Amino acid sequence: MGKYEALAKKIVDEVGGKDNINSLTHCITRLRFKLKDESKAHDDVLKNMDGVVTVMKAGGQYQVVIGNHVPAVYDDVLAVAGISGSGSEDDGPAEKQKPFDAIIDVISSCFQPFLGALCAAGMIKGINALLIFFKLYENTSGTYITLNAIGDAVFYFLPLFVALTASRKFKLSEYTGLALGAALVYPAIQQSAIVVKGAKPLGAIFGVDYYTTFAGIPLIANNYTSSVIPIIFIIWLASKIQKWAKKVIPELVATFFVPMVVLLVTMPIGFLVVGPIISLLTELLNSGFNSVYGFSPILFGLLVGGLWQILVIFGLHWALIPMVMAQFGEQGWSNILGGQFAASFAQIAVLMALMFKIYKKKDRQLIVPSIISGIAGVTEPAIYGITLPRVKPFVISCIAAATAGAYAGMMNVTSYMMGGLGIFALPTMISNGRDGTANGAIGSVIHAVLSALIGMVVAFVLTMIFCKKEYDEEIIEVSPTIDPTTKTTGIAPESISSPATGDLLPLREAGDAAFSEGLLGQGAVIIPTVGEVVAPFDGIVMTLFPTKHAIGLISDKGTELLIHVGIDTVQLDGKYFEAFVKQGDVVKKGQKLVAFDIKAIEAAGFNTQIPIIVTNTQDYSKVDVKAAKHITPGTQFIAVA
Numbered sequence: 285m286g287k288y289e290a291l292a293k294k295i296v297d298e299v300g301g302k303d304n305i306n307s308l309t310h311c312i313t314r315l316r317f318k319l320k321d322e323s324k325a326h327d328d329v330l331k332n333m334d335g336v337v338t339v340m341k342a343g344g345q346y347q348v349v350i351g352n353h354v355p356a357v358y359d360d361v362l363a364v365a366g367i368s369g370s371g372s373e374d375d376g377p378a379e380k381q382k383p384f385d386a387i388i389d390v391i392s393s394c395f396q397p398f399l400g401a402l403c404a405a406g407m408i409k410g411i412n413a414l415l416i417f418f419k420l421y422e423n424t425s426g427t428y429i430t431l432n433a434i435g436d437a438v439f440y441f442l443p444l445f446v447a448l449t450a451s452r453k454f455k456l457s458e459y460t461g462l463a464l465g466a467a468l469v470y471p472a473i474q475q476s477a478i479v480v481k482g483a484k485p486l487g488a489i490f491g492v493d494y495y496t497t498f499a500g501i502p503l504i505a506n507n508y509t510s511s512v513i514p515i516i517f518i519i520w521l522a523s524k525i526q527k528w529a530k531k532v533i534p535e536l537v538a539t540f541f542v543p544m545v546v547l548l549v550t551m552p553i554g555f556l557v558v559g560p561i562i563s564l565l566t567e568l569l570n571s572g573f574n575s576v577y578g579f580s581p582i583l584f585g586l587l588v589g590g591l592w593q594i595l596v597i598f599g600l601h602w603a604l605i606p607m608v609m610a611q612f613g614e615q616g617w618s619n620i621l622g623g624q625f626a627a628s629f630a631q632i633a634v635l636m637a638l639m640f641k642i643y644k645k646k647d648r649q650l651i652v653p654s655i656i657s658g659i660a661g662v663t664e665p666a667i668y669g670i671t672l673p674r675v676k677p678f679v680i681s682c683i684a685a686a687t688a689g690a691y692a693g694m695m696n697v698t699s700y701m702m703g704g705l706g707i708f709a710l711p712t713m714i715s716n717g718r719d720g721t722a723n724g725a726i727g728s729v730i731h732a733v734l735s736a737l738i739g740m741v742v743a744f745v746l747t748m749i750f751c752k753k754e755y756d757e758e759i760i761e762v763s764p765t766i767d768p769t770t771k772t773t774g775i776a777p778e779s780i781s782s783p784a785t786g787d788l789l790p791l792r793e794a795g796d797a798a799f800s801e802g803l804l805g806q807g808a809v810i811i812p813t814v815g816e817v818v819a820p821f822d823g824i825v826m827t828l829f830p831t832k833h834a835i836g837l838i839s840d841k842g843t844e845l846l847i848h849v850g851i852d853t854v855q856l857d858g859k860y861f862e863a864f865v866k867q868g869d870v871v872k873k874g875q876k877l878v879a880f881d882i883k884a885i886e887a888a889g890f891n892t893q894i895p896i897i898v899t900n901t902q903d904y905s906k907v908d909v910k911a912a913k914h915i916t917p918g919t920q921f922i923a924v925a
Contacts, residue, residue: 292360300324302365317346408435410711454523475505504560581693588623589689622697626688626739632658633740637747661705688739695731776841777925785814805901832861851891
């Protein structure tokens with residue numbers, strides 16, 4: 285067990301226990317559960333749990349967003365639950381999914397497990413290209429060849445990696461799946477080997493030439509290295525054949541006869557039917573992307589940039605990965621990733637602006653770590669923890685990312701390999717003499733940086749203009765800036781008069797649980813009919829919140845009183861409020877403290893209840909609220925003793 289054992293136990297309990305877990309995987313920030321019954325999971329408990337950012341449901345998965353340390357939490361959850369990360373064949377009947385959810389589930393399951401290795405390999409290729417650009421060595425040197433082999437191997441043998449993860453997904457024997465993937469990338473079966481230069485085709489099918497046959501059936505040659513879609517379909521087909529073979533082949537010889545049947549049946553179908561069809565569809569899809577890009581690179585970049593973070597929320601950005609990989613396989617470069625590059629930096633700029641807007645202690649503690657994650661391209665902590673719950677900052681980040689994406693599209697920002705996220709994606713944009721860009725070797729890098737700067741400026745300015753300041757509601761924790769010698773020592777019984785005119789309600793009817801449940805102390809609620817608060821006793825203003833919606837007083841006899849005008853009215857940032865005192869002032873009973881516009885506050889959508897709380901309730905044996913329906917300033921309504 286690791287240091288997240290306690291958190292892991294809580295997560296397992298709240299998703300319905302280990303018996304409710306079919307399987308578990310993780311990505312960069314999320315635990316991705318497949319649950320037998322999602323209704324057994326306690327969403328609200330998990331969302332409010334320390335160590336959990338939020339909960340999402342997408343792609344047939346129950347996603348618990350953790351943050352950057354999710355791998356460590358994942359390991360502890362596996363240990364606590366006593367499960368393997370990939371599930372098993374006896375996981376029970378698969379949950380019926382909508383077609384789109386099922387597709388996303390398959391894609392994410394196939395790519396997530398080796399995403400780290402894929403990004404690492406891409407970064408190595410990018411660094412190698414960067415060193416070539418600066419002429420530190422030649423592309424014929426042993427150093428280049430070695431580093432290129434390290435970085436390129438994952439991409440070249442990509443069908444093998446996908447074969448392994450797809451086998452786990454479709455419950456095919458992993459080693460059988462690897463054998464299928466190896467056959468797909470076998471050198472002698474590649475198009476470059478079959479189609480000999482100068483050879484004449486034996487015929488054509490649907491306009492595509494073929495040069496050899498299998499058992500007399502035309503075999504259309506393709507290069508399957510770096511491909512992803514054909515092997516997914518082949519593995520799915522193999523899983524169905526394996527399931528059938530296990531039923532008809534005796535257990536005595538099943539160990540070797542089942543995989544033999546799977547290989548002999550699946551692979552010819554793969555080479556003759558699946559591979560050619562999927563390759564043709566992939567070419568058509570790639571042509572479609574290039575057509576949209578050709579029609580309007582600006583519109584293309586705007587859509588990719590603007591929608592990227594929305595796709596991230598639901599885990600749907602995985603749907604673009606096969607398309608990106610298809611472009612790499614077909615043409616050696618991709619223009620899809622350029623449009624989304626600035627999205628993480630738009631989030632960063634929104635967070636930077638919110639540093640000037642948010643004064644809630646808990647939220648401010650999230651901002652700096654989220655900025656650091658965003659620089660590395662991981663935006664989930666920012667999205668789920670800060671921007672999305674407030675809606676407006678998230679919308680602003682999407683607008684800024686769309687603007688930046690439009691610029692990236694206009695300037696033909698191009699990626700030449702999969703690589704890291706955020707700033708670590710920049711090395712993947714070094715062309716090193718490859719096709720796909722008119723920008724030169726590092727032109728795409730320069731324009732990518734400029735697109736990020738554009739997105740950041742737009743995001744920062746819009747956030748500063750349209751987002752309101754937020755303050756911590758726990759104002760009783762603010763240290764008063766008054767002369768401590770003026771504070772009364774000792775507590776004495778006291779009768780407190782009403783600070784406002786209106787109808788009196790019991791505290792339990794307050795519109796905020798912090799008040800209604802007595803978490804801050806005992807008291808009462810007034811529904812105001814006059815927009816004015818006066819001093820209920822002689823005393824001192826301990827705290828006047830900057831938004832003027834809340835004031836803390838201490839009487840000459842030691843009673844500490846919180847008067848909170850409205851529920852969540854902190855969001856108004858002082859609008860419709862006017863203060864007539866300041867923190868530290870000595871006040872007399874009946875003196876006007878604060879005025880407010882009841883109709884305007886209600887028109888803005890806020891509850892105008894005034895919770896009045898004795899915040900040092902623990903100093904008294906009893907806090908009694910006098911029974912009354914309508915009260916006015918001077919009316920005695922709270923007695924403490």
